[in-house]
């Protein structure tokens with residue numbers, strides 16, 4: 001069984017952390033992953049930087065620009081992660097935009113992921129229907145979980161369709177926004193969380209965008225299996241470096 | 256061969272809607288409605304009336320006698336430069352603002368490079384009393400001060416794009432992010448035949464008035480509707496799409512697309528996407544795209560801000576791949592020289608974008624009785640500073 005599916009069966013609320021590979025320094029990738037696992041994170045999204053990240057706010061944009069300047073590429077990332085499974089057990093997901101993956105070759109990319117022990121992919125600008133028509137078979141051949149996004153504007157009918165072709169979890173974007181736009185949730189968001197919870201989907205949901213502290217993490221995981229933090233973690237790394245990540249994580253998880 | 260978009264939003268292998276889920280409802284709403292709305296008699300009535308009374312259409316099809324003599328062929332200029340706001344861009348913004356109104360939107364966003372599309376958008380927003388926000392790269396804001404002032408006079412808010420290379424591609428990213436953040440009340444008026452389906456097709460249809468008029472105007476001049484060649488410059492490809500549209504399936508009409516070669520196709524400072532680009536995804540569509548081996552989008556260069564785009568509309572990528580259109584390019588120097596030549600021979604100062612289309616007469620020999628229609632997409636007022644610096648006027 002894929003590590004993601006195993007993790008989703010655990011009874012706890014899950015914390016997933018996103019970071020941009022190659023930021024702050026090119027070769028920080030493995031250390032960040034190891035430190036995150038040690039500090040109790042359940043799942044990691046490794047951001048493959050892109051020159052034009054349409055769905056991201058200023059924090060992730062800036063980290064992506066820096067990572068690319070540092071020399072990050074798909075090839076370099078795969079090289080860094082080559083032996084990652086010797087030390088790291090938790091699920092690892094690569095999150096990246098479609099064009100770099102297309103240029104690498106979708107099948108080749110999936111093959112590399114599976115060789116290394118990457119468990120899944122999140123590709124925000126790969127549309128559901130294109131995935132379903134052209135790439136689903138390839139992802140499945142290499143045992144990869146593909147994760148789709150839903151938003152407050154996604155219709156119930158479309159959510160059901162996305163649920164039917166998902167094989168891990170559904171990434172619930174907390175509000176109509178790019179990453180890092182807001183913090184904390186109001187009534188509109190909790191109503192949306194409740195609406196989705198009531199749909200009793202086959203795939204568990206993990207909420208992302210706008211989660212930055214213990215309060216928002218607790219709020220989100222009241223309605224969903226877990227939560228993803230990205231921009232807030234990058235800001236932490238920017239200020240405090242990569243060796244202090246347990247301080248960040250323990251603040252999020254504090255009982 | 257079909258050169259129009261298919262029902263899935265593709266031109267051959269190009270096109271589609273490679274968008275994050277956050278944009279799906281907006282783009283889907285547009286996709287489901289655009290053809291229906293455009294077919295409504297009352298939409299057509301308002302659109303045609305504005306094109307006539309406000310834009311000043313039909314734009315003349317002018318036989319350029321002295322230019323024709325010089326190159327020993329028959330050259331007609333389609334005078335989009337005479338439109339209100341000085342370029343073809345207004346055809347599209349008039350159409351899209353009427354679309355936005357029909358869809359119940361109250362807030363308009365747009366991207367702009369040189370500022371022509373920004374001005375054309377700010378203009379129609381003023382006309383309709385709608386809120387207008389224009390994203391423009393920080394570097395372009397500094398380069399195109401008069402157009403920034405125009406937009407402000409017209410009541411638009413100009414927001415600098417501070418990310419990436421701070422030019423047109425980044426302004427487009429910022430506009431898309433704005434749309435993600437404002438999914439309900441906002442319509443995004445894209446400025447060229449680019450973006451996710453249905454944008455390339457919608458923009459092409461609004462611009463197709465150009466070739467519709469060429470047909471009957473040429474009939475008046477020459478007794479026939481079809482020229483031997485239609486020629487246009489290509490940034491994203493909206494004036495070209497409009498110029499070609501009604502000739503796409505007329506086999507006798509040859510199509511020429513002119514890209515900006517900048518300092519030269521092999522100089523590293525160029526915007527000749529059909530030569531330097533590979534299949535990839537930019538701003539929600541699959542097309543030819545200038546990029547690194549690793550799939551990062553690269554910055555193009557041209558002296559003309561309007562041709563400075565790393566991709567090309569998906570229809571043009573298809574025309575290129577199938578060989579339906581001949582792709583040529585003109586360098587900065589070649590374009591500037593042609594711009595000066597048109598000014599001296601015909602008394603028309605063209606936009607530098609349009610000068611690229613004119614530059615082909617130095618590179619390609621036409622027959623004496625060939626009829627060549629060139630899209631004169633805009634006037635040179637906005638480029639005066641560039642002309643002054645280049646020619647030390």
Ligand SMILES: Cc1ncc(COP(=O)(O)O)c(C=O)c1O
Nearest residue numbers: 490491492493494561608632633
């Ligand atoms: C006068 C003029 N021509 C051409 C273009 C290029 O755009 P497109 O390729 O969409 O026609 C521009 C863009 O700003 C322009 O201002």
